[in-house]
Amino acid sequence: MKVSRKQVAENRERIVEQAARLFREHGAAGVGVGEITAAAGLTHGGFYRQFESKDALFAEACTAALHDAESELAKALERPEGVKAFTRTYLRAEHVSGASRCPVVTLASDVARTGAGDDASAQSAYAEGLRAFLAGGKAMEPGEPDWNATTATLASAIGAMLMARAVVRADPDLAEAIVASVRP
Secondary structure: OOOOHHHHHHHHHHHHHHHHHHHHHHOOOOOOHHHHHHHOOOOHHHHHHHOOOHHHHHHHHHHHHHHHHHHHHHHHHOOOOHHHHHHHHHOOHHHHHOOOOOHHHHOHHHHHOOOOOOOOHHHHHHHHHHHHHHHOOOOOOOOOHHHHHHHHHHHHHHHHHHHHHHHOOOOHHHHHHHHHHHOO
């Protein structure tokens, strides 16, 4: 049975969406192609007609996840005290102890482990997405005063989130103290 181009595109989008979610929740090594396709409601067999490899999907999932994060930040930056308001919301306790949707935090370690040899596609995708995220939908470039201020605030919050998530089950008081130290 022939599948329409529209259906092929929709299937690919579902795979990328589910892969981005699963990679954020379990890490790239913690998720197999079968789990991704099952979550998308598709069979494993069609995966390799859509993607060259799981690594190629990981790079595309990074792009999609960071694009969504950029959109969220851009909306927040439209409001007064946007970056501070975004940071307050970002550093809520349920984000520390629950499943974080933030790809900047959840994908960073996996991306850092990629790129051996000539395959730096995930790092390139992440770098491009991170650059756009830090600009927050504005025409800001690294080194400009507004970019520096926004990036400093976000980097503090993201670093605190990363550390807090690493210890929250073992020492919830320490996790909360870390987050509180940078919460505006």
